Amino acid sequence: MNSLGGSEFEPATTYLNTSTCGLLPRRAVEAVQALAAENGTGAGDGGGSFDSVDAARASFARLVGVPAGRVAVGGSVAVHVGLIAASVPPGSEVLMAEGEFSSVVTPFAVRGDLKPRYVPLESLAGEVRPETALVAVSAVQSGDGRIADLPAVRAAAAAHGARTLLDCTQAAGWLPVDAGAYDYTVTGGYKFLVSPRGTSFLTVTEEAQESLVPIHAGWVSGESIWASTYGPVEQLAHSARRFDEPTAFLAYHGAEQSLAVLEEVGVERIHTHVTALADRFRAGLASLGHEPVAAPGSTVVAVPGLGDLHPRLVAAGVKVAVRAGNLRAAFHLYNSTADVDRALDVLAG
Incomplete structure (x- = not known):
């Protein structure tokens, strides 16, 4: 099974580490370099283009099935979650999974x-x-x-009148996501969205938007950006853009191109591709006597007790990670069956 990346990606290793950081497509690298060159010479008219920011916003919105007006952009999941946490009434119970990623739980x-x-x-x-x-x-x-039982979580929350916050950082870009089914979603862009670090996305339903206080609102949060540059912002954006953080233009010029690549390939196609690779890897691990964490349907494969083999894999040019005591591999559109088999060969010694 060949990769879906075509000429957009040029991995120099057997790269199975997208859960840590995704590879940037060629056109994203070129976009960042072009803006950096402009900023270095004064050839442009400022730090970057809001058109690129809005193109990335719209592209992400299409990938997760919501209108662009329901998407805010920022720089990190922790800041988005912090915004939500700051708006939860005192004394409220927040229910979370044991071992959940720190950026999701710490702000609460x-x-x-x-x-x-x-x-x-x-x-x-x-x-x-x-x-x-x-x-x-x-x-x-x-x-x-592991993939959460999201339909059951949504049903239980609705039955008890609880809001829902879904972190899609390890999902968006390969797993079909319906962001509109949750009050809030947060997504870091630098993993399966193959975008530069410094890109992240918050989605908010129209009803839930009214519960959030835009505590870091600045001029980019105004309904009219260029009329909001001095003094208190008189009118916040009517859309979720009121929750935008000041823009890291270099990152978003790249993200515009990265997300366009994902749209061109298609999440459903990527999902079919990567889950087949992960299943092949799990089967190969089993044949070697290893038992991965049960995570059916996931592109992320974690194997307890193999962390000590990480240096061997790195030395052989196979990029994986060690997380929570597990050797962790993750497959994306630029991977192929040759990558799977190379990793298994190294693990077999």
């Missing part, structure tokens, strides 16, 4: 006046109760690739 934990509660991922839906104000969970767990 540091408040001091909330009631964070952690339960096993597989029990999350069953643990929602009337006093639960918010359920926060990753679609795909960073440490081991």
